[in-house]
Amino acid sequence: MNPEILRKFFKGDCSPEEVHAILRWINSEQGKTELGRFFEKHDEDFPLDPDKSREMFERISHSVNYGEELERRVTNPIEVVSPRYSNTRVGSFRMGIVAACLVVLAMGWFIAHSFFGKGDTVPTIVYHLEWIERSVAAGQKLKLTLEDGSEVTVNSLSTIRFPKKFAPQSREVVVEGEAFFHVTPDSNRPFLVRSGQVVTRVLGTSFLVKSGEGGQPSQVAVLTGKVQVSLANTSMAEKSVLLGAMDGVSVNGDASFQKKQVGYDDIFAWKDDVISFNNSTFSEVVTRLEKWYGVKILLPDHWEPQKQYSGRFQSQSLEEVLLGLSFVYDFQFRIRNDTVTIYH
Template identity: 30%
Template sequence: MQLKDLYRLLGLTGNEPSPFSSEGHKAQVKAEIWSKINDARQQLGEFPSPKVVSINRKQLILVAASITFFSVLGLLVHRKLTKRNAIIEYVTYKTPKGQTQMLELPDKSVIWLNAATEVRIPQKFTQQRDVYLIDGEAFFEVTPNKEKPFVVHSNGIETKVLGTGFNVKSMKNLAEIKVAVLHGRVAVGNAQQTFDVITKNQSVTYNKQTGTAQTKEVNTDEVVAWRNGDVVLRMVSFDEIITAIEDVYNVDIEYNATQFTYCRNYIRFSYKQPLAQVLDMLKAIQGIDYSVNGKTIKITGGAKCK
């Protein structure tokens, strides 16, 4: 701060102060400054002296214990929030058409993936074991763990278990999502409600178009026959049969889907059978004609269903 600024701050007369002309002039300026400082102290009042508070040994221990408690509590909350907000890394597995695959999860549970199936699995499970069936069909053999529920997410449908064996079929191009239990007990539902809790040889079929769910008895040995290289489809839509053939034989089938909207059929074949045999079975069932051009099959004709 320059001398002229100090003059202006203290309200001294004179605009631009000149250098000291003599020792007397210097003493005069010093006296004026101290006079202004004393006036300011009298207006503001003297600052009170700090108050000293005595604390006995017992109070000191209580204060220390309180500080320790809240420090530990804060640390625990921080760790919990950090763990909750931790980034979960996932791995995606996708089986090509015509192939199946078995996966072992971090908790030793096992997943069998049918042909043309895609799943997303965390590299490490946290408080809940979440697996995402993006598209296709998979069988789950879950290791029991009451502390960590196992949840399969499939296009808006959640299948919750503790330890069991069950099959989930959720394909993007099909109208129905199917969950069947081989052994154990699972709850099937969505974010709004639980459709049903099913046990051995029971199945829940959810219709994505109508938003309705139906529970029925099934032969789960037939449902999971694909794990042994067999396809058993009982009273299913024509679309589901076509999808199964495409996935097993890695072909594309062109057909008029609206013509077979209300059709429900039964078919059984092996992965080892020639494609022509399976198409001939479909011809006998639905009265269709077909032509093959490389990996593309065109279906014409066929009886309509009511």
């Protein structure tokens, strides 16, 4: 490691890239060894006395509430093992240096700007989150538990992105398609779901989000609790709607909100492995079945029944569902692999 960069580091003059490089070096075996040698060789370049070291340590501790705050705010902290110093003078300010390194790991760029006194303002902390993406194929559903204990059920042909570990100030996930959430309450960390142009904000509740596809409106519906729905490119106060239990909202392409009451079977039943139809046309039934079971349904030419259908099927096979529909629409069918052929 370049000694000049180390001098800049302890003066608080490093760039973010230099700070990152130094922290990686400190935590390497080579860095630990070289750091000890560097202090022994260049101790005259560091005019810190024991009193200054203690003052520095107390200042840093006060600024970040060292201890509980450090443990609460650091995501996957890097272990720092201080090198062994043979020089007595360097050892006298080791407490300040090691403490500074630990706090740097927690506060990032804060140390580079505040290490030697540039006001009491603490800048924004940048956390590097490790994101995970899960996609669900047709005919499948995915249930998962997030790091905070919140539970999510993701519908078929949908994708969810979420951090392996949430940031200390907020919890945020991204959904393409449809997903149902049961959020663990946490008054200190709001839960945000981004789905297309819509942002849904909650503290602890159960709700559904569905991003708009093929020109269809995006939807949000609440089973329990309350959520606030807004547009991604506006603030919450400018344009938003508050939803309570069994409330739903459709967000159209022109950014208009349409709030209404929702029925359980129409919105939430799919998460219980229930497929429900309410005055659905035959083409709507076919489309739902293709997505639900991951199949392609072939219909006779020029045959489109006009009768609407209402009904529900829970945890039933495709053959059982088709058999029930065949009595209503008077057809026969054949299932071969992932293709269904209907004969009239």
